[in-house]
Amino acid sequence: MNTDPVEYYRQRALEYEAIYQKPERQGDLHTAETSLQERLAGLDVLEIACGTGYWTEKIAQTARSICAGDINEAVLAIARSKTCLCPVDFRQEDFYQLPPHGEEPAFDALFGGFIWSHIPRQNLSDVLESLQKRIASGGRLVFIDNRFVENSSTPVHSRDEAGNTYQQRRLGDGTEHLVLKNFPTTDEIRSLLSTFGKTEILELTYFWLADCRLFSNKR
Helix, strand or coil, X not given: XXXXXXXXXXXXXXXXXXXXXXXXXXHHHHHHHHHHHHHCCCCEEEEECXXXXXXXXHHCCCCCEEEEEECCHHHHHHHCCCCCCCCEEEEECCHHHCCCCCCCCCEEEEEEECCHHHCCHHHHHHHHHXXXXXXXXXXXXXXXXXXXXXXXXXXXXXXXXXXXXXXXEECCCCCEEEEECCCCCHHHHHHHHCCCEEEEEEECCCEEEEEEEECCCCC
16 A cells, blocks of 8 residues: 555546535535635735645636645646636745745745645644745735545544544555545644734634734744
């Protein structure tokens, strides 16, 4: 069974967006799309782990510009084919190894779509600390991710000593993959983000959305 997330998403590239076709999730997806467009309107956005560009295309309808990165060229090839209404710079890069702070101009906002759940719990605080340094004071950290819903979410397969949970997933080619997928509580999300700014969390049935307004005198 494959346990490499980069290989998993490379193999999943062509079928990735099928997850957004689930009928019961359409209302939540519309609400999330509208909320993200309102929150990121007119901003220069740094998007991490952009995948196939599904959300890039959505937020590009209102953002001023987007710098969208992903470690996987297979998904970026699909993302580059999307029609975006603002300038988008797609880059192959690992958000764990972004250029040192100060080498790029600060962005107004950071957006992470469905990546929080794939970051090991024990690393989240350090990852957020690093990411917020690339956003201007008073800017925003915006994340959207899944809530666990019985009979809709893939069941949890296992849990490790740090409390990370894993799902066993099968792709269309029959290959099996063990994928890190955490489902944080609202309190856990708020506790981590409130270190950096005032945080608002929108809880939908299938998704959660967090919007952290960074302190104006942030580190």
